[in-house]
Amino acid sequence: MALLEIAGMSLGFGGIEVLRDLDFTVEEGSITSLIGPNGAGKTSVFNCLTGFYRPRSGRITLAGGRIDRLAPHRVTRLGLARTFQNLRLFRELTAAENVMAGRHCRTGAGALDAVLGTRRHRREEAAIAQAAQHWLDFVGIPDAAERVAGSLPYGHQRRVEWARALATEPRLLLLDEPAAGLNTSEKEELIALMRRIRDELGITILLIEHDMGLVMQVSEHIGVLDHGRKIAEGTPDRVQNDPLVIEAYLGRDEDDASEAA
Amino acid sequence: MSATTAPAAARSPRGTALTAVVILAALGIPLVANSYQLEVLSEAWFYVLLCLGLNIVVGYAGLLDLGYAAFFAVGAYTAGLVTLKLGLSFWLSLPLAVVAASIAGVVIGGPTLRLRSDYLAIVTLGFGEMVRITVRNLSVTGGASGLVGISRPWLFGYKLSSIENYYYIFLALAVLAVVASHRLERSRIGRAWKYVRSDEDAARAMGINHAAIKLSAYVMGAIFAAIGGCFYAAKMTAIAPETFTFNQSLLILLGVVLGGRGKIPGVILGAIVVVVAPELFRDIGSMRMLVFALSLLLIMLLRPAGIWPERWRWG
Secondary structure (H helix, E strand, O other), X not given: OEEEEEEXXXXXXXXXXXXXXXXXXXXXXXXXXXXXXXXXXXXXXXXXXXXXXXXOEEEEEEOOEEOOOOOHHHHHHOOEEEOOOOOOOOXXXXXXXXXXXXXXXXXOOOHHHHHHXXXXXXXXXXXXXXXXXXXXXXXXXXXXXXXXXXHOOHHHHHHHHHHHHHOOOOXXXXXXXXXXXXXXXXXXXXXXXXXXXXXXXXXXXXXXXXXXXXXXXXXXXXXXXXXXXXXXXXXXXXXXXXXXXXXXXXXXXXXXXXXXX | OOOOXXXXXXXXXXXXXXXXXXXXXXXXXXHHOOHHHHHHHHHHHHHHHHHHHHHHHHHHOOOOOOXXXXXXXXXXXXXXXXXXXXXXXXXXXXXXXXXXXXXXXXXXXXXXXXXXXXXXXXXXXXXXXXXXXHHHHOOOOOHHHOEEOOOOOEEOOEEOOOHHHHXXXXXXXXXXXXXXXXXXXXXXXXXXXXXXXXXXXXXXXXOOOHHHHHHHHHHHHHHXXXXXXXXXXXXXXXXXXHHHOHHHHHHHHHHHHHHOOOOHHHHXXXXXXXXXXXXXXHHHHHHHHHHHHHHHHHHHHHOOOOOOOOOOOOO
């Protein structure tokens, strides 16, 4: 069953067309990737999905309900969480406080509850603190809780961002270039973590990534974007051998083409 | 792991002892102080309340407000109108002031949601001036001469009129403001203020309605000032528009920035400095505001993040 469906989505700013008539589907329980050369519009797709950009046309549905035209916080509440291409942690706050942000949309105590110290406030706060530690444990940095997020090593900061996204209890997790800046062993851990998120938590993953080795290894389904259009889609094997994809990545050289002929 | 510090909730015994000493000393001061000193210290406690209120907006939510005195005015005029024009009990003015301040908070917060830094400064400054000029020109608020003869509140058959009474009232308000700030800071809403301050887009992606959260900061800050304003009216028995000038807003903001935005003990200290320091310099006559200004400049140059040290935690 399709968890996420993008149909006929176009996005533009002024006279610039960023995405053109995009159709794409993410199956529930899958790890799906979106790839393409720099500037192909991948992050724009994420920004449309999460409500940061408003597409010119087309529709986006999450589990059957339309999410285009919704504000970002509403989209998150409906079960879509993201990480950012460049880390967007609350750098001066602790790792635990960062992860607690993910619980905001699943809790409801107000300012008055806090001032009066009501039971609701205390019960929620205890649960929020517990959840924060749980997700830090899950992503493998249990000792980071009280550390200021900006002072953590880069790889750990990435994990805090994952923990924060997971804390929102998403159905679909959008990862924007999660492997950027990681070394080989960290990438291995990342793949393992992605599989645990899907297998243990049942969360569907949509990934944007430049590391082709990682994409081919982990994805079940891949979409390829170039100049804002989908040029190919399918299993890793199929996409890898698609001439349009090879051309988008390597470019077409007239001389090479004639020599080969 | 060594890097893991104790949870912030686990208070150190030294911090608790220090707090107890400060509160005991504050309670005992009226036994030894003269009425001039009590006036100044009452004002200091009042400023603690105002600065902690503004700290919610400026410190936690990272928004600017150059018209904060307007909310203080809303409270003071609500108390004045409720007792003088409606002839009702002073105590009724408190809930009404909270309602009025909430509305004022939304009014100022609404248009500022899309603005950043410079524009936010201009709009909030304008709002502060609008409120002052409005009360100055309405006949119901007494025009430029303001409201005179606001009746003293009664509490358990006792009329609150002496400076000692108001010293304790403002001390109690300051303590309540500290407790409320402390609780808000570690609450779901308090954290959301900090998320929005730190990275608005990331906060929105975490499911936080940034508009509602910013509005709640303005409203909460406004409520602190309005409650303070009610008691200010009761203490002074007369209020005039010229109390709520841009200078007043600036002085409150100064207390917050001087002490250290977002740090409760720092803001308390900043508020006290802003009130007490000019009095200490009174002996040097006309030079005192100059000396005060120079020392403020010096403090900001040496400690740009405020007087209060970065690493210290309350308690």
